[in-house]
Amino acid sequence: MQDRRIPEHPILSWERRNPVKLNYDGKQVVAYPNETVAAALYAAGVVAFTRSSYLHRPRGPFCMIGKCSQCMMRVDGVPHVRTCILPVDDGMIVESEEPHISDYPTPRYELKVEKQDLSYDFVIVGAGPAGLSAALSAAPSGMRIAVLDQSPYPGGQLIKQTHKFFGTKESFAGTRGIDIAKDLVSRIKDYPNIELYPMTQVIGYYPPEGVLVAARADGVGKYNVLTIRAGKFLIAAGAMERTLAFPGNDLPGIMGAGSAQTLMNVFGIRPADDVMIIGAGNVGVIVAYQAKQAGINVKAVIDILPKTAAYIVHAAKIRRMQIPMLMGYTIKGAYGKDAVESAVIYGMDRAFRPIEGSEEEIKVDGIWMAVGLSPSSELLSKMGSKIKFVPELGGYVPYRTKYLETSVKGVYVAGDASGIEEASTAMMEGRIAGISAAMSAGRGTDSMAEERRKAIEWLDLFRESPDYRRIKEGISKVLIQEAA
Amino acid sequence: MAEIEGSQGLEAGIVTLEVLRREGRLPPPEILEKVAVPIIDCLEDIPCTPCRDVCPTGAITMKTMIDRPKLNWEACTGCTLCAQACPGLAINIVNYHFGRKSLKRPGYEDYSLVMIPYELVPIPKKGDMVAILDRAGKRLGEAEVFSVIKSPKFGTVMVNVLVPQSIAFQVKGVEVKA
Numbered sequence: 062m063q064d065r066r067i068p069e070h071p072i073l074s075w076e077r078r079n080p081v082k083l084n085y086d087g088k089q090v091v092a093y094p095n096e097t098v099a100a101a102l103y104a105a106g107v108v109a110f111t112r113s114s115y116l117h118r119p120r121g122p123f124c125m126i127g128k129c130s131q132c133m134m135r136v137d138g139v140p141h142v143r144t145c146i147l148p149v150d151d152g153m154i155v156e157s158e159e160p161h162i163s164d165y166p167t168p169r170y171e172l173k174v175e176k177q178d179l180s181y182d183f184v185i186v187g188a189g190p191a192g193l194s195a196a197l198s199a200a201p202s203g204m205r206i207a208v209l210d211q212s213p214y215p216g217g218q219l220i221k222q223t224h225k226f227f228g229t230k231e232s233f234a235g236t237r238g239i240d241i242a243k244d245l246v247s248r249i250k251d252y253p254n255i256e257l258y259p260m261t262q263v264i265g266y267y268p269p270e271g272v273l274v275a276a277r278a279d280g281v282g283k284y285n286v287l288t289i290r291a292g293k294f295l296i297a298a299g300a301m302e303r304t305l306a307f308p309g310n311d312l313p314g315i316m317g318a319g320s321a322q323t324l325m326n327v328f329g330i331r332p333a334d335d336v337m338i339i340g341a342g343n344v345g346v347i348v349a350y351q352a353k354q355a356g357i358n359v360k361a362v363i364d365i366l367p368k369t370a371a372y373i374v375h376a377a378k379i380r381r382m383q384i385p386m387l388m389g390y391t392i393k394g395a396y397g398k399d400a401v402e403s404a405v406i407y408g409m410d411r412a413f414r415p416i417e418g419s420e421e422e423i424k425v426d427g428i429w430m431a432v433g434l435s436p437s438s439e440l441l442s443k444m445g446s447k448i449k450f451v452p453e454l455g456g457y458v459p460y461r462t463k464y465l466e467t468s469v470k471g472v473y474v475a476g477d478a479s480g481i482e483e484a485s486t487a488m489m490e491g492r493i494a495g496i497s498a499a500m501s502a503g504r505g506t507d508s509m510a511e512e513r514r515k516a517i518e519w520l521d522l523f524r525e526s527p528d529y530r531r532i533k534e535g536i537s538k539v540l541i542q543e544a545a
Numbered sequence: 546m547a548e549i550e551g552s553q554g555l556e557a558g559i560v561t562l563e564v565l566r567r568e569g570r571l572p573p574p575e576i577l578e579k580v581a582v583p584i585i586d587c588l589e590d591i592p593c594t595p596c597r598d599v600c601p602t603g604a605i606t607m608k609t610m611i612d613r614p615k616l617n618w619e620a621c622t623g624c625t626l627c628a629q630a631c632p633g634l635a636i637n638i639v640n641y642h643f644g645r646k647s648l649k650r651p652g653y654e655d656y657s658l659v660m661i662p663y664e665l666v667p668i669p670k671k672g673d674m675v676a677i678l679d680r681a682g683k684r685l686g687e688a689e690v691f692s693v694i695k696s697p698k699f700g701t702v703m704v705n706v707l708v709p710q711s712i713a714f715q716v717k718g719v720e721v722k723a
Contacts, residue, residue, distance in 0.1 A: 071664045072700065223664075225632035225699065227593035229610050235595035235630050235699065346558070354665055361549050368556040373588050374633025376558025381718040382665075383682035385551030386558055421549070485592075523592045526611045 062090060063106040067329045067355050072223040072237065075329040081151035090155075097213070098144035098155055099125065099132045100328040108313040108400045110134055110144065111158045119399050121313030125320035126218075127211045127262070128301045128437070134158055138170035139282040145323075146260065147281070148213050173283045180290045181207045181256075183498050184273060186263055186440060187297035189217020191476025191487040193245040195295050195495030198512060200252040202499035207289065208255065209275055211262040214327070215249075216242030217299055217476075218319060219484055221326040223351055227372075231519055232485040239326070241484070261287070266444050271471075293471050293498040296441050297491060300434035300455065300477035305339065309395035318348040318431035325355040333427025337404050338362045340431030341386050342370040348431060349379045360423050363390040363406055365413065372528075392428075393420065401428055434481045441478065445469045453535025454480030460539045463517065464497035465490060468541065473498055480535055486523060492516040559681045560586050562714060571714060572618055572639075581623030581640035581658070584714060585614055586680075587633065596627040596636065625660055625703060629696035634662040638703075639713050648691075648707070657713035658691055663704045669693060669721045676720040677708060685712055688719070 066077070076095060083090040083101060092101030099122050102110065109119035110132050122132035127146040135156040136142040144155070183199055185192045188210035196208050214220055222238020233241045249255050261277040273294065277285040302317030304310060314333060318340070324332040336357055338345050341364035349359045362379065367389050369376045380386060393405040408419035435456040442448050446459040446467035458480050459467040466473050473494040476487035496513040499505050524533050553559055565571055565586065572582045585596070590611045597605045597614060604620035605627060607613070614627075628636040637659055640647070644656030669675050673690045688706040695702045708716050 069666050071666045071668070071702070225595070225630075225701075227591055227632050229592070229594045230598055234593060234598070235632060237700070341557075356666075361551070369558055371558070372591055372633065373555065373558060373560065374586065374591070374631075374635040377560050377586060377680065377717075378634055380551070380558045381678050381680050381682050383678070383720075385549040387549065388552040388557050423549075522610060525609070526592045527590055 062088065065104050065106060065331045067325070067331055070329065071354055073239070073326060073329065081149055083149060083153045083155055085155045086157055092149040094149065096149050096328055098134070098136065098147045098149055098153065100145075100324060100330055101149050102144070102155070103324055103332060104328070104330045109157070110313075113311070117159075118311060119313050120311060121316065121400070123304070123316050123320060124302055125316070125323040137281045139172070140170075142281060146212055147278075150280070153281070170282055174286055175284070176286050176288070178288050179207070181205045182291065182502065182504075183207075183293045183295070184209065184289055184291040185295045185297060187217065187299055187476065187478070188212070188215040188257060188259070189297060189299050189476060189487065190219055190241070190245070190484045191297035191478075191491035191494070192217070192295065193249060194488040194491030195297065195475055195498070196255050197245065197248055197252075197495070198492040198509070199495035199499040200255055201506065201509060202502075202504040203254060204499055204502065204504055206255045207258060207291075208249070209258045209261040209263060211260065213259050215246050215257055215259060218322075219245075221319070221322040222484070223326055223354060224347060226485060228485040228523075229519070231515070232488060238484060258287075263440060266440065268445060292502055293473065294444070295473040295475060295494050295498060296438075296444070296478055297474070297476045297487075297494075298437040298440055298478045300436050300481055302430065303433045303435055304430050305392065305432055307392050307394055309397070309401070312395050312397050312401040313399065314397070314401035314426055315395060315428045316430070318344050318429045321427070321429045322348055322351060325351055325357075331355055331357055333357060333425070335360050335425045336427035336429060337406075337423055337425045338429045338431055339392055340364055340433070341366075341376065341388065342431060343372060343375055345431030346371045346375045346379050346386075348429060349384050350375070350382070353379070353382055353384065359384045360425055361385045361387055361406070363387045363392070365389065365391045365409060367411065395428055401426060404428055434477060436478050436480060438474075438478050441467060441472070441474060444472050446472055446474070449539050451480065451535045451538050453531045454539075458539055460541050462541045462543050464513075465494040466497060466501070471498075471501070480532065482532060486520060489516045489520045489523070493520070553681070560588065561680065564588065565714075568613075576618045577641040580621065581625070581638050581660075582618065582621060583616065583623070583627050583636045583638050585616060585627075586635040586717070587614055587631075589613070593632060595630040595632060599626045599630040601626065628660060628662050629699045629701050629703065631662065634664065634701070637661050637717060641710060641713055644707070644710075653707065655710050656707045657710050658705055659708050659713055659716050660703050660705045661717070661719055663702045663719060665721070667721050667723050668702055669704060669719070673721070675704070675706065676722075677706060677716045678718040678720055679715050680717045682718070684720075685716060688716075
């Protein structure tokens with residue numbers, strides 16, 4: 062088996078002690094305790110995790126954060142386990158699922174389910190920049206707060222950002238995302254009234270009593286099913302990466318840019334040797350830069366638009382590192398037998414018609430999609446919050462007041478789930494929503510009111526930036542005007 | 546090496562000296578006599594202020610948080626903090642007359658010291674030869690690494706290279722072979 066772990070990185074280091082062994086389809090795979098099963102398999106060069114049920118096409122992970130289903134495998138006999146958010150354990154038996162020949166459901170496993178009733182003052186779904194900031198801002202009220210997240214690691218997508226953030230002192234400017242995550246998590250631990258629930262996935266919400274049901278994984282096939290009652294809820298569930306429709310887009314090796322970031326920066330694994338990135342916006346150019354930091358050859362960053370949507374400083378960083386950016390290009394198809402081996406791209410004119418003779422074949426073993434994100438607002442919809450499709454905000458988002466309360470009293474939203482922006486704005490929204498939840502419960506303080514006023518002022522100023530004109534327009538479409 | 550050249554121009558992320566000159570980002574010659582100066586490749590109104598916040602003399606100003614940094618050449622001491630702090634790694638520091646005034650090594654009278662933020666591996670050592678690149682990634686030749694300093698606060702490495710004055714403003718990056 063190969064070892065695709067990154068030995069040396071300019072910003073990051075990974076603890077690789079006390080290796081454990083997995084049994085993958087009869088072969089031995091070495092893993093380290095802080096890795097997930099999917100990461101360990103990728104480190105060993107495994108890219109195809111499962112097969113599609115109808116055409117039996119090979120499939121590999123797309124999102125790496127527990128949102129898609131392409132990393133599902135049978136682990137210790139339990140089928141359909143999301144291996145990307147399952148930490149490794151010595152002796153785990155991991156099998157590729159062959160749904161077309163599988164005998165699912167089978168008697169090869171036994172689910173152990175325990176039920177637990179919980180009650181909190183404030184329940185936050187999502188331990189990313191928005192959720193953690195909300196918990197920290199609401200904590201001085203003394204409310205009992207729970208923060209649920211399906212990932213084993215708190216911090217959301219901050220935990221894979223190696224670059225220093227834009228912004229001001231108030232928003233951690235100049236600090237790397239990984240360090241912001243550490244700071245938020247360490248401050249959470251100072252509050253005895255905040256409880257973090259990692260590896261906990263919300264699976265339902267039952268009105269009218271308002272009971273949230275979540276499954277907390279406690280090893281493979283063992284779940285604590287939590288029924289949670291709370292006075293206030295904040296849904297900060299983040300976003301899901303999008304893909305594009307093109308022939309071969311399901312080949313293993315084709316994944317979201319964020320997925321590649323997870324492998325490279327959280328686990329220190331090279332997802333590919335030669336990669337093409339689709340989308341030259343901020344995510345695309347930043348991930349290209351991170352690929353270079355991880356020792357990966359970026360063959361091209363392509364974008365259908367004639368002009369990059371990224372900040373020039375981010376794009377300029379990769380251009381002086383000799384990474385080609387092809388504007389006005391799109392993908393025709395991806396090709397390969399069991400995984401991606403090449404991509405064919407072609408140029409387009411200003412009317413988005415293909416330019417004859419512009420086709421080029423690029424040999425790659427990875428294609429990363431940086432073509433935008435969709436807000437994860439499903440739970441809000443389930444909770445009854447009024448939802449609207451707002452293209453400027455990336456998709457379906459809830460109506461909200463300026464204090465981020467949705468159309469359902471006591472249910473708040475913050476971060477990418479309210480509209481795709483960035484981590485800095487997610488943290489500010491988290492503060493506003495967290496404080497508002499505490500204040501509306503009658504547990505606010507004067508200093509919290511002042512912090513909220515400052516956060517709103519900061520956000521308004523931040524969104525004055527020319528790049529935020531669209532976002533402001535989008536927000537105005539779903540803003541609930543409050544009676545004075 | 547890249548097989549594809551890629552699109553050109555600012556629309557594809559390539560900044561040129563003409564653009565910097567137009568934006569007033571290249572120093573007047575009399576300033577170069579005095580101190581090292583930052584060359585700030587920041588051309589958009591981004592909500593971003595670390596360079597301003599870190600400047601010990603207030604030489605960098607912005608009207609609001611969403612503004613391009615404006616540099617007061619007279620007030621700048623060339624301390625390099627802005628280059629270490631910039632999240633976009635957009636600032637190089639050029640000590641234009643370093644060869645004549647400080648280095649005093651025969652044959653290096655017309656050399657500048659260009660200080661470049663660097664966040665890749667391998668990290669070069671003093672005395673190494675590294676490739677120097679312009680803003681489009683074009684190789685301008687090789688340069689001697691005069692010193693390497695890791696910013697304790699920001700974690701960014703500054704690779705300081707000796708380059709001929711004629712290309713001191715053209716150099717934007719370095720490439721270090723393993």
